Amino acid sequence: MTSRRSSLDASAAHAGGFFLDDTPTEEVDRREAVLESLAGTVRDLVDAAIRTTVEDEEVLRVRDDLAALVARLRASQLPGPAGVRFNADRRSWNWGNAVVGAANGIAPPLRVVHGPDGCHADVRLGAAYEGPPGLVHGGVSAMLLDHIMGETASGRRRTAFTGTLTMRYRRGTPLGPLRLEARVVREEGRKIFVDGSISDAGGVTVEAEGIFIQPAGTPEFPRT
Numbered sequence: 001m002t003s004r005r006s007s008l009d010a011s012a013a014h015a016g017g018f019f020l021d022d023t024p025t026e027e028v029d030r031r032e033a034v035l036e037s038l039a040g041t042v043r044d045l046v047d048a049a050i051r052t053t054v055e056d057e058e059v060l061r062v063r064d065d066l067a068a069l070v071a072r073l074r075a076s077q078l079p080g081p082a083g084v085r086f087n088a089d090r091r092s093w094n095w096g097n098a099v100v101g102a103a104n105g106i107a108p109p110l111r112v113v114h115g116p117d118g119c120h121a122d123v124r125l126g127a128a129y130e131g132p133p134g135l136v137h138g139g140v141s142a143m144l145l146d147h148i149m150g151e152t153a154s155g156r157r158r159t160a161f162t163g164t165l166t167m168r169y170r171r172g173t174p175l176g177p178l179r180l181e182a183r184v185v186r187e188e189g190r191k192i193f194v195d196g197s198i199s200d201a202g203g204v205t206v207e208a209e210g211i212f213i214q215p216a217g218t219p220e221f222p223r224t
């Protein structure tokens with residue numbers, strides 16, 4: 001088995017909280033597709049584990065099989081979290097991210113679409129995201145909005161951290177298909193004010209207002 005650490009870790013040089021990594025875009029794309037397919041199966045596993053009704057003995061056999069699979073993946077590991085990396089092409093990848101991480105089986109994952117008036121994402125949340133019966137956990141709603149609003153503030157050209165996030169839960173958000181939207185309302189110096197929402201087929205379920213801050217001294221790139 002080939003270890004990826006040599007190219008995806010040793011080449012990385014720390015740069016302002018992000019990692020400049022010299023892995024060629026083609027190799028990043030290939031590895032991402034492989035990890036993404038694994039994460040999809042892990043996601044399916046999480047849902048299956050929550051909803052299984054098979055007998056106890058079978059659950060315990062599956063547990064043992066899974067422990068053996070985990071040991072195979074542990075044969076070669078990064079020393080810590082995956083971090084955020086980018087290369088000279090400005091191809092960035094954050095495979096462990098809690099919301100969009102391609103390798104993260106507990107990320108929904110959100111696929112954020114950047115448009116001229118803001119960002120949106122369509123997502124289907126299943127049993128793993130339940131809070132009240134049949135409804136999305138309020139913290140999950142906040143997490144997803146935090147991410148899409150942060151990405152909107154960032155605009156793929158600067159770093160923007162959440163300073164303040166205010167949520168208004170108008171009604172329960174049902175598990176199932178949902179749309180998230182976010183847009184920049186205004187900017188004041190390093191502060192970026194962003195509105196966001198989650199909707200189901202019946203309209204808005206959660207509204208949010210956020211103040212995102214571009215940390216002092218961090219670079220701003222031209223829009224792509």
Ligand SMILES: CCCCCCCCCCCCCC(=O)SCCNC(=O)CCNC(=O)[C@H](O)C(C)(C)COP(=O)(O)OP(=O)(O)OC[C@H]1O[C@@H](n2cnc3c(N)ncnc32)[C@H](O)[C@@H]1OP(=O)(O)O
Pocket residue numbers: 146147148149150151154156157158159160161162163164189190191211213214215216221
């Ligand atoms: C190319 C790159 C692409 C990158 C893509 C990445 C996309 C990722 C998307 C990820 C999305 C996920 C996102 C996440 O999950 S981000 C993770 C969650 N957030 C954090 O961990 C942030 C922690 N906090 C900090 O790091 C600092 O406190 C920050 C950076 C926020 C400000 O520290 P800084 O030292 O810079 O601040 P300053 O004192 O110079 O003040 C500057 C101005 O800001 C105003 N202010 C300060 N604090 C707050 C506040 N809390 N609310 C409202 N306003 C605040 C302040 O009054 C002042 O205003 P004014 O007096 O000038 O009017």
